[in-house]
Amino acid sequence: MSDPHPARSSEREGKRSFLQKVAEFIHPAPESPDELIETLADAEDKQVIGPESRVMLERVIRMADMTAGDVMVAAPRMDLVNIDAPFEEILHKVINTAHSRFPVHQGERENIIGILLAKDLLKLQRSPGLNIRALLRPAVFVPESKGLNDLLREFRGNRNHLAVVIDEFGRVAGLVTIEDVLEEIVGEIEDEFDITDEDEGDIFALADGSYRVAGDTSIEHVNETFEVELRPSDPEEEFDTIGGLISHETGHVPKRGEQIELAGLVFTVLHTKGGAVRWFKVVRGQGNALANND
Incomplete structure (x- = not known):
């Protein structure tokens, strides 16, 4: 019987061929990450893999030794929402900073009580009597030493896209997002603030x-x-x-x-x-x- 999806079959063959080429090229296996990175550079020179593939693979290898503390936004630079602030002040901060998620504190900045999603503020437009506290999602806390591989796995598993980073003394050290982790693999991710090379500054x-x-x-x-x-x-x-x-x-x-x-x-x-x-x-x-x- 003929393959009903020849294009998909061809794509699978291409992927297997690429992986086989890489496996054959790095045999015997390198003994250290640095040696593996050098091998990938040789593979690029010999056109076994392309430049973009080499860069991404190298980033994946280096990420294995990185922690949440390496990529986090430090605490003094965190954009936080004060639960006791007037609604207009909160809305102003959300619009002005253009983030999708905000750690929320009560009293001192160290006292993080939850995470506010910007989109959830729309619920207040439909129900003005709703308490903003009811909109908060549970905050996820991770240590500075948390490996990025493990953190990415947890982000994918629990559908959280932001974690508050805690130092060895239990104080808030910063925050890290799934975008921060993914950018260590794929490079900077374009967003609404990005401008193309054709655009002039304004x-x-x-x-x-x-x-x-x-x-x-x-x-x-x-x-x-x-x-x-x-x-x-x-x-x-x-x-x-x-x-x-x-x-x-x-x-x-x-x-x-x-x-x-x-x-x-x-x-x-x-x-x-x-x-x-x-x-x-x-x-x-x-x-x-x-x-x-x-």
């Missing part, structure tokens, strides 16, 4: 009066918009983009949630990708209003 006004500024926006454009004079502290240095200038001034690529103040403007990092800041939130320093850009 500045967007937000409903709360703040601005969203792309990291590759020219310094000249930022200066014109906010009527400031941003320039390097070292007059011999020259930079074209606001992201480049801020990275130079801080001495490192700022991480998500990090704040930097320059020329009376407070830049908060919303999103990074590929070792560069993609989006900042910008407001005037305390006591000043944003310039009107009408």
Whole structure:
């Protein structure tokens, strides 16, 4: 009888052929992860596997030695929701940070009482009398030493996409998401903050009066918009983009949630990708209003 799905059969054969080629190439088996990574590089050179396959396999191997503490967002940079805050304040934070899940605390930031899904706030629109506490999902806590392989397995098994990371003393050290783990395998995952290579950096006004500024926006454009004079502290240095200038001034690529103040403007990092800041939130320093850009 002929195969009713010849295309699928051909795909299975192709996969088996690829795996057989890899198995044959690495025989006898390497004795260490570093040796295996070198073998994969040789396989790429000899066109046994492609560059993307080699990079992904190498990331999988390296991930075996990584822990939640290696990829977590540190506690000071966590975006938290205060259960006792007014609804409008909570809604503002959800819209402004654009996350899908938020650890919720009561009192001190260390006291995490649950996880709030942004989509669950829609239920309050239909039932205004509903207590926001009833919307909370149980928080998952993991130690900093939790291996990423085990963590990914647990994320897939219990359908949780976020875990609060605890240090050896039981204090909140940070948080880690399933996206953080997957990016160690596949690289940065595109989301709504990403911009394509064809897009030019720009500045967007937000409903709360703040601005969203792309990291590759020219310094000249930022200066014109906010009527400031941003320039390097070292007059011999020259930079074209606001992201480049801020990275130079801080001495490192700022991480998500990090704040930097320059020329009376407070830049908060919303999103990074590929070792560069993609989006900042910008407001005037305390006591000043944003310039009107009408």
